[in-house]
Amino acid sequence: SQQGEEDPQALSIQEGENATMNCSYKTSINNLQWYRQNSGRGLVHLILIRSNEREKHSGRLRVTLDTSKKSSSLLITASRAADTASYFCATAPFGGNKLVFGAGTILRVKS
């Protein structure tokens, strides 16, 4: 069974708008990671947030983590057509060594 569940499944926005994707998970975690996958390619790591962190920034990316609600969000500000991709959250469960991925959010940025 999957640990992380992304919401929405698909998102379509105009260039310049912000995109927000959410991830929920079920068990205690060591950290949560976000990845991007362009069509037909492998996944690329975007950002990692540890369980004792609440917010992290990297360029136009902002990730929040709420361990009490077992949820995370990824915000992409001022989106560009090149941001069109699938975005996945992945959780490293506390005490385990298996990274578990969610089903992903498909983001389309229209120019």
Next chain:
Amino acid sequence: NAGVTQTPKFQVLKTGQSMTLQCAQDMNHEYMSWYRQDPGMGLRLIHYSVGAGITDQGEVPNGYNVSRSTTEDFPLRLLSAAPSQTSVYFCASSYSGERGARYEQYFGPGTRLTVT
């Protein structure tokens, strides 16, 4: 560095055939893993390894075997291919063996497998 490489890129098999998907990394990473990706289901962990000689099962290990004789290579063997194994397969690696899942994963480009 080439990073994580996978061969072949595409493969078509008939039901019952066996084959090996190759994965290699040149970053001296201890942790390596295999995932399969199916539409609408994200990535599911097949097998993983925390170092040479050590492997363990993931979420969907049935029908697959792995071995890890060197740090660099982590091949995935399909014993008797079935249509349900039609998927895209990704290999990944990261720093640290025992806690490898807690670190950034470096993914290969994938192998698209079709079983008829």
